[in-house]
Amino acid sequence: MAQDKVNIIVYSDDSSRRAAVMNAVGTRVSKDGPRIEWKEIATGKVAMLEIQGETRYDLAILDGETKGFGGIGVGRMMHDEVREEHVNYNVPTINLVARPQDEWISRWSGASRTLLYPIDPRELATAVRELLA
Numbered sequence: 001m002a003q004d005k006v007n008i009i010v011y012s013d014d015s016s017r018r019a020a021v022m023n024a025v026g027t028r029v030s031k032d033g034p035r036i037e038w039k040e041i042a043t044g045k046v047a048m049l050e051i052q053g054e055t056r057y058d059l060a061i062l063d064g065e066t067k068g069f070g071g072i073g074v075g076r077m078m079h080d081e082v083r084e085e086h087v088n089y090n091v092p093t094i095n096l097v098a099r100p101q102d103e104w105i106s107r108w109s110g111a112s113r114t115l116l117y118p119i120d121p122r123e124l125a126t127a128v129r130e131l132l133a
Helices: 015-025 044-051 071-081 100-108 121-132
Strands: 005-011 035-041 059-063 093-097 113-116
Touching (some): 005 044, 015 035, 044 071
């Protein structure tokens, strides 16, 4: 990880959940690692526009409990609709879900990791570090 910053999308319709994710992970990937540039997104439509835009993202953390257009659907669309030549092709994703039995649908969506609510800050930070390594 030689870059000086990484771009991470955090998607949830709940601002307190977005804040919890960002607080759990912090402002750097690791003590001496690159700083994190967070992009908060509250709607599925904006999430898809952003991921199909020109900014390169290194990771997306998606709230599977978002009402309507949930994080699992956004993750699936990211994997199905972003073309191979696009800068955001195959961005790793972490799905956050409330029930262990939703892990199968998270895997179906193409998630790199599935973590359960309530957020365990250490577990989330570790997953972020590992996926960005």
